Amino acid sequence: MRITHEPFGEWDGQLVTAYTMVNDHGMSVTSLDYGCIIxxxxxxxxxxxIENIVLGFDTIEEYREHSPYFGAVVGRVAGRIKNAEFELDQKTYQLAANDNSNHLHGGVQGFDKVIWKTEMVKHEDWVRLEFTYLSKDGEEGYPGNLQTKVTYTLTNENELQIAYRGESDKRTLLNVTNHSYFNLSGNVKRDILGHQLTLKSSSFVELGDDLIPTGQILPVENTPFDFQSGRKIKDGATSEHSQNILVGNGYDHPFLLTENNRNEIILVDDESGRMLTVETVQPAVVLYTANQLGDHFSMRGVQSRNYLGLCLETQGVPDSIHHPHFPPSILEKGELYQSTTKYKFSVV
Structure with a gap:
């Protein structure tokens, strides 16, 4: 088990460092202190x-110019908040509107666009990166000085564990996730339409025209949203279901999980034989199949296009502050926010 680090570039006068964790089987995870980007x-x-199974770039300039949150930690609140505002304790907070009139993934200068303080921790059976950041009161419109910690731990069982912690001196919102785009073909040889996904989820959240949850929770049965017995991603891309069409022919939806920490998310690429198993304590996962990736940039010699990756964003339900029947994303003053997601990499 080892960790190495090297300069990745410079942004706004600050050095950006790349850290690589390697286990005894040759599996490795490289991440940046900028945005905790994997x-x-x-x-x-x-x-x-051995090949790379996530989308990304080789320069900080490309991340700044083109990245649709590739591999980043997003927050304070992942997903969209309607009209970029919310009310807490009879006070209205106006957030940064960076998605038309709505707030997306923490705002203009969210967790994905700041440099985190980083420490390396080595153990006989695992290696770890500890990222910390103080989000100050009023940052992007949120109340409270929020001390945040994200840890990436790589084990000899080819498991990447991501843990999040947060504590604020004011009542605030917090709903953090990682926004990695997975493509199990390796080095982006194919798109992800042939990937098979299994989800322990019997319901998903309906979206409105602005891609904000309407508040309705819909059953997955007899729809392209039923992944309980596994289905190919292409089913959503070719579907005539209005919700698939709405998001650009695919998926960009929160699914409510019926189980936690019990192999609740399994992604398989038959051709490469790679399998990713995700376990989490979170109530939901947002499945995004890169329907809006577009073709205006390239990454590591591959021209971008729709469906080149998929995100499995384990988190609370987006915009829950406006829907009291959703699991809440309110963090009380002095309360400790804790969340863990594990990614197990194997072959079938």
Whole structure:
């Protein structure tokens, strides 16, 4: 088990550093102190060939100019908040409106666009990166000085564990996730339409025309949103279901999980044999199939296009502050926010 680090670039006068964790089997995870971005995850396929299975760039300038949150930690609140405002304790807070009139993924200068203080921790059976950041009272419109910690731990079982902690001196909102785009084909050889996804979820959240939850929770049965027995991602891309069409022919929806920490999310690419199993304490996962990725940039020699990756954003339900029947994302003053998600990489 080892950790190495090297300069990745410079932004706004600050050095950006890349940290690479490597286990005894040759699996590695490289991440930046800028946005806690996971820029590569190298895992073997069924023939033992080690390749990168996440989308990313090789320069900080590309991340700044083109990245649709590739690999980043997003917050304070992941997803959209309607009209970029919310009310807490009879006070209205106006947030940064960075998605038309709405607030998206923490705002203009969210967790994904700041440099985190980083420490390396080594153990016989695991290595860890500890990222910390103080989000000051009023940042992007949120109340409270929020002390945040994100840890990435790589084990010899080819498991990446991501843990989040937060504590604020005022009542505030907090709902953090990682926004990695997975493509198990390796080095983006194919799109993800042939990937098979299994989700322990019997319901999903309906979206309105602005991609904000309407408040309605819909059953997945007899729809392209039923992943309980596994289905190909292409089913959503070719579907005539109004919710698939709404988000650009695919998925960009929160699914409510029926179980936690019990292999509740499984993604498989038959051709490479790679399998990703995700376990979390969170109530939901947002499945996004890169329906809006577009073709206006390239990444590591590959031209971008829709469906080149998919996100499994384990989190609370977006815009829950406006829907009291959703699991709340309110963090009380002095309360400790804690959340953990595990990503197990294997072959079938």
């Amino acid at each position: 820029t590569s995850v190298l895992t073997p396929d069924k023939n033992g060939k």
